[in-house]
Amino acid sequence: MQITSFLYYFLFVCLCFDFAQNQPNENPRRQRRRMSYRRSRKGSSAYRRPNRLLQLKTSATVTVVPIIPLINIDDGITEIFDSLIGLGGHESSYSVLPGKKGHCTANGMMMYDKAVWSPKPCITCLCSKGKVICDETTCLPLTCHRTVIPEGECCPVCSDIVLNISLDDTPEISGASPEPNDPSDPVLLQPLHIQTEMDELFRQEKEKFKGREKKIHKKDNKKTKEKKSQEEKKRHDHEAHQKVEEELRREEERRRAYEKEELQIEKEEEEKRKENKHPEQERKQQKSEEEEDEHILRGDVFRIPLRFPIPEPPAETPPLPTGCSNSDTTVSCINAKLTQIPPITDPELTSLELEGNSITSIPDEAFNGIPNLERLDLGKNNITSPGIGPQAFKILKKLKRLYMDGNALVHIPPELPSTLEELKINENHLHAIDEDSLQELKNLVTLELEGNKLSEANVSPLAFRPLKSLSYLRLGRNKFRTIPQGLPTSIQELYLENNQIEEISEICFNHTSNINIIVLKHNQLEESRIAPLAWINQENLESIDLSYNKLYHVPSYLPKSLLHLVLIGNQIERIPGYVFGHMKPGLEYLYLSFNKLNNDGIDPLSFYGAYRTLRELFLDHNELKFVPFGITDMKALTFLRLNNNKIRTVPTERICQSTVKDDNVDDDSDEEEEEGEVEDSRLEHLHLENNYINTRDLSPYAFSCIRSYSSVVLKPQKIK
Incomplete structure (x- = not known):
């Protein structure tokens, strides 16, 4: 138990x-x-x-x-x-x-x-x-x-x-x-009925989402179809364009192949003649050439065409500012109130006008969109030297003309393109030109630097050395006291008006053998300050303008080739004898208006050497009391001005020679003399107004050599 x-x-x-x-x-x-x-x-x-x-x-x-x-x-x-x-x-x-x-x-x-x-x-x-x-x-x-x-x-x-x-x-x-x-x-x-209720909720939710999904799909399908139709149209256009380009390319290749083959055949025939080829070899070579021809001709069919890249559409050019206009290859923005260079993108543009604005600077990238510019006008702006970028003009590889008048430049802009042919920087504040200022401008033909602060002290003797093609130089309205040194040998026209030039030394024009025109008006020249050998040996110097200086008589030792001499507005009292005697072929135009010439300062020898060549003689606004001697000997004279003097009478033979018939001379000799009169005088225009001439006392033969009396101006006359 x-x-x-x-x-x-x-x-x-x-x-x-x-x-x-x-x-x-x-x-x-x-x-x-x-x-x-x-x-x-x-x-x-x-x-x-x-x-x-x-x-x-x-x-x-x-x-x-x-x-x-x-x-x-x-x-x-x-x-x-x-x-x-x-x-x-x-x-x-x-x-x-x-x-x-x-x-x-x-x-x-x-x-x-x-x-x-x-x-x-x-x-x-x-x-x-x-x-x-x-x-x-x-x-x-x-x-x-x-x-x-x-x-x-x-x-x-x-x-x-x-x-x-x-x-x-x-x-x-x-x-x-x-x-x-x-x-x-x-x-x-x-429980089972709860699960059934949840399944029903899922089913209803699915149906709602499916309905919304169908609606959204319909909208998107419509948009997709429209987008596809547009893309299909673009694709068709692009394919058509490609086909045209492909055909052109094939045609060009075919033409080149033909030309190349013709040249090849000619060369081979020439070689055959020289080398004496065997007939069998010639047949083989001909067969190979035929096969090559067939290959070239059929290359368009069996070869895959090259794929060229699709060109990108050009970028949209920004609109021009208000006040600008476009014409072909030129954009003009004159007085358009611009404060900077407008951003322009047009590779085909060749001319740009920006005159009269308030532009103060030129950055390095200012002209990146217009690299093919040939003419650029920037006059009357407020551009300063510090405001110009060091690479501002370097991109303009085709620029030929640059105008920058009326700005505030103190130096010539750096890195100017070597293609430049014309450069104008008048009315600025230039106060120096060193030996590198005009570097690389070997194609420059025209240079204008008027209205600045230039002098022989701030212009280097080597400044003009790079200008191998310069022929036109303007240095007026500056502060030169002597002719600038180092002028290029190519110079043809030199303008130095409105300076303070006092003398012309013997070495001024030693290297200017091609010079043709010298303008020295409005300076301080005296005839004693012009060296005897300054220009007497110039062979191409034809025109000298010494107006408004301090000359008391016509300068001696003028160039031998001189044709045109302007001495207006001096204090000339005398024309020395033989002063034009050494000139060949001879002086043609002599302008002595607004001086102090009187009859004692002119004698028959004053125009010696110019009697047969002088065409125009201006002696107006002087102190002449009668028509000077020697006018009748000027056989080529067409224009004579004697107005605004003190002339009182015009003798019969002082302007036109009169011929008196002699009874002992036969008619044939008379005809020869009359014919000689017609050929001797070519005078067409005569001005005698504003003198003291009594037109009623004039002889009817005083102007007989002038072909048209309407060309003789006698009125008005001064009152006694």
């Missing part, structure tokens, strides 16, 4: 021990399920939203479903609210019916413990031991361009992502991943 009792006791202890051992194993198992559930949540979407506002009313016979499945439209992963898991530090038991304790009141309704409902959209509440715990849906910001909030949802989604979602592929609802044989699995314990 004792043995039997002991055996029962032993079995009871074993059962208790086994029960105690199985009880702690249950918690790790549930803990593992909880961890698995949390891991699945970490891999899901970054935000959560309820699929439908779900309110579940519980009764004494119905078990509340604690896990609310949510469909994530973004990536199709099922999620579960955090607030429904592990509340209060323990997991609720769904295997027992809820009791009366722990009820919650919401909106006048009694909610049992663990009941779930949505008082407002996007908010889900839970009754936990008499306390209401609510969870609000949170939405994270999206990075897509277009967003859409689906019907019944809380958070926006990318519209392009919605299009790609298929609700048929929605994964099965996953939660805590319960083991299939777990007796505490709430999904296995939930």
Whole structure:
């Protein structure tokens, strides 16, 4: 009996021990399920939203479903609210019916413990031991361009992502991943009609999404079709353009092949004649040439055509500023109130006019869009030397004409293009030209630097040496006292008016053998300060202008080749004899207006050497009392001005020679003399107004050599 009792006791202890051992194993198992559930949540979407506002009313016979499945439209992963898991530090038991304790009141309704409902959209509440715990849906910001909030949802989604979602592929609802044989699995314990209700909700949700998806697909299909039609049209145009280019290229290759073959045949025939090749070799070579011809001719058919890159469409040119106009290859912005050079991008532009604006600087990139510019006018602006970038003009490889008159430059701009042929920097503040200022301008033909502050002290003797092609140089309105040194040998025209030049030395024009015109008017020259050998040996110097200087008589030792001499506005009182005698072929134009000439300062020898060549003689505005001697000997004279003098009478033979018939001379000799009269005088214009001539006392033969009396100007005359 004792043995039997002991055996029962032993079995009871074993059962208790086994029960105690199985009880702690249950918690790790549930803990593992909880961890698995949390891991699945970490891999899901970054935000959560309820699929439908779900309110579940519980009764004494119905078990509340604690896990609310949510469909994530973004990536199709099922999620579960955090607030429904592990509340209060323990997991609720769904295997027992809820009791009366722990009820919650919401909106006048009694909610049992663990009941779930949505008082407002996007908010889900839970009754936990008499306390209401609510969870609000949170939405994270999206990075897509277009967003859409689906019907019944809380958070926006990318519209392009919605299009790609298929609700048929929605994964099965996953939660805590319960083991299939777990007796505490709430999904296995939930009633059948609750599961049916949830399936119905899923089905309705699928139908709604499918309807919205169809509408969006229709809109996108329409847009896609329009886009495809446009792309198809562009593609057809591009293919047609490519075909035309391909045909032209083939035609050009075919033509070149023909020309090349003809040249090759000619060369080979010439070589055959020289080498006298064997007939058999000639036939083989001819056959190979025919095969090569066939290959060339058929190359367009059998060879794969080259793929040319599709040319990119030209970039849109920014509109021109207000006040600018465009004509062919010229842009004109004259007086357009610009403060900077406008950004123009036109490689075909060759002329740009920016005169009369308020531009102050020229940056290095100012002309990057117009590299083929040939003419640039920047006159009458406020450009300063520091405002010009060191590389501003370097990109203009084709620039030929640059005008910068009327600015505030103190130095010649640096790095000017070597293609420059004409440079004008008049009316600035230039005060120095060093030996590097005009470097590389070997093609420069015209240089104008008038109206500056230049003098022989600040212009280097080597400044003009690089100008190998210079022929036209203007240095007027500066502060030169002597002729600048180092003038290039190519110089042909030199303008130095309105300076302070006092003398002309013997070495001034030693290296200017091609000089043709010298203008020295409005200076301080005297005849004694002009060296005898200054220009007498110049062979091409034809014109000298010495107007408005301090000359008292016509200078001696003038160039032998001189044709045109201007001495207006001096104080000349005398024309020395033989002063023009050494000139060959002879002086043609002599202007002595506004001087102090009287009859004592002019004699027949004054015009010696110019009688047969002088065409125009201006002696107006002097102090002559009668017509000078020697006018009748000027056989080539066509224009004579004697107005504004003190002449009182015009003798018959002083301007025109009169011939008196002699009875002893036969008629033939008379005819010869008359013919000689017609050929002797060529005078066409005569001015005698503003003198003291009494026109009634004039002889009818005084102007008989002048072909038209309308060319003789006698009125008005001064009153005695």
